[in-house]
Amino acid sequence: xxxxxxxxxxxxxxxxxxxxxxxxxxxxxxxxxxxxxxxxxxxxxxxxxxxxxxxxxxxxxxxxxxxxxxxxxxxxxxxxxxxxxxxxxxxxxxxxxxxxxxxxxxxxxxxxxxxxxxxxxxxxxxxxxxxxxxxxxxxxxxxxxxxxxxxxxxxxxxxxxxxxxxxxxxxxxxxxxxxxxxxxxxxxxxxxxxxxxxxxxxxxxxxxxxxxxxxxxxxxxxxxxxxxxxxxxxxxxxxxxxxxxxxxxxxxxxxxxxxxx
Numbered sequence: 001x002x003x004x005x006x007x008x009x010x011x012x013x014x015x016x017x018x019x020x021x022x023x024x025x026x027x028x029x030x031x032x033x034x035x036x037x038x039x040x041x042x043x044x045x046x047x048x049x050x051x052x053x054x055x056x057x058x059x060x061x062x063x064x065x066x067x068x069x070x071x072x073x074x075x076x077x078x079x080x081x082x083x084x085x086x087x088x089x090x091x092x093x094x095x096x097x098x099x100x101x102x103x104x105x106x107x108x109x110x111x112x113x114x115x116x117x118x119x120x121x122x123x124x125x126x127x128x129x130x131x132x133x134x135x136x137x138x139x140x141x142x143x144x145x146x147x148x149x150x151x152x153x154x155x156x157x158x159x160x161x162x163x164x165x166x167x168x169x170x171x172x173x174x175x176x177x178x179x180x181x182x183x184x185x186x187x188x189x190x191x192x193x194x195x196x197x198x199x200x201x202x203x204x205x206x207x208x209x210x211x212x213x214x215x216x217x218x219x220x221x222x223x224x225x226x227x228x229x230x231x232x233x234x235x236x237x238x239x240x241x242x243x244x245x246x247x248x249x250x251x252x253x254x255x256x257x258x259x260x261x
Contacts, residue, residue, distance in 0.1 A: 001037050053106075066093045069153070070086075071191060085196065093147075124164070133244045146226055162234050163210070163234060163235040176204065177200075
């Protein structure tokens with residue numbers, strides 16, 4: 001695929017020593033840091049063309065996702081009192097467009113490319129990974145203007161794949177705390193401590209064109225408020241280890257303002 005730097009990242013050559021070395025390095029970074037970054041993953045020309053493609057759509061068709069929410073994006077957590085400090089409310093604001101609005105772009109080409117899903121599966125040591133059967137939720141481009149942010153949350157999928165398309169003038173940093181919870185332990189007190197500013201977190205600087213993958217289901221993360229005239233723009237690609245996954249109608253309305261492509 002000519003939109004990505006396969007000379008540096010040979011994900012289209014799964015039988016090559018270079019591919020296996022790349023997978024091993026990504027696995028090591030995941031183990032050490034809870035994430036891995038591939039700078040320059042998207043070719044500069046493809047990055048320029050992608051921004052030219054998505055910017056008019058962002059300007060005219062984006063859903064303004066502006067809401068007050070807790071870290072779980074759920075109104076009720078069974079077994080947790082409504083006034084528990086882990087359910088503190090935060091503000092999120094961004095502008096979202098979806099795969100069905102930018103079909104044929106570098107974003108949807110990458111999302112639908114079987115070799116890319118196979119590479120992610122190899123890194124995550126899974127037998128296979130599949131794009132969602134959901135052209136609203138599967139691949140998104142999110143824009144954050146001055147003062148806007150994506151606040152603390154956990155993701156629904158086990159891990160999260162993002163591609164930074166444009167760095168902002170200032171702010172807009174990816175901040176995270178890995179392994180804050182587990183399937184066995186929701187660690188509500190730890191979540192409360194994070195929201196109260198009592199835990200050390202990690203900032204992850206990135207340049208435009210960087211692919212970033214992290215374990216989003218148990219890693220609390222956010223995008224800090226953007227500052228200045230240049231917005232932050234990134235793509236989010238969601239895969240699952242079983243085919244056919246879709247968001248519910250309630251989730252579609254909450255995140256995208258519509259229920260059908």
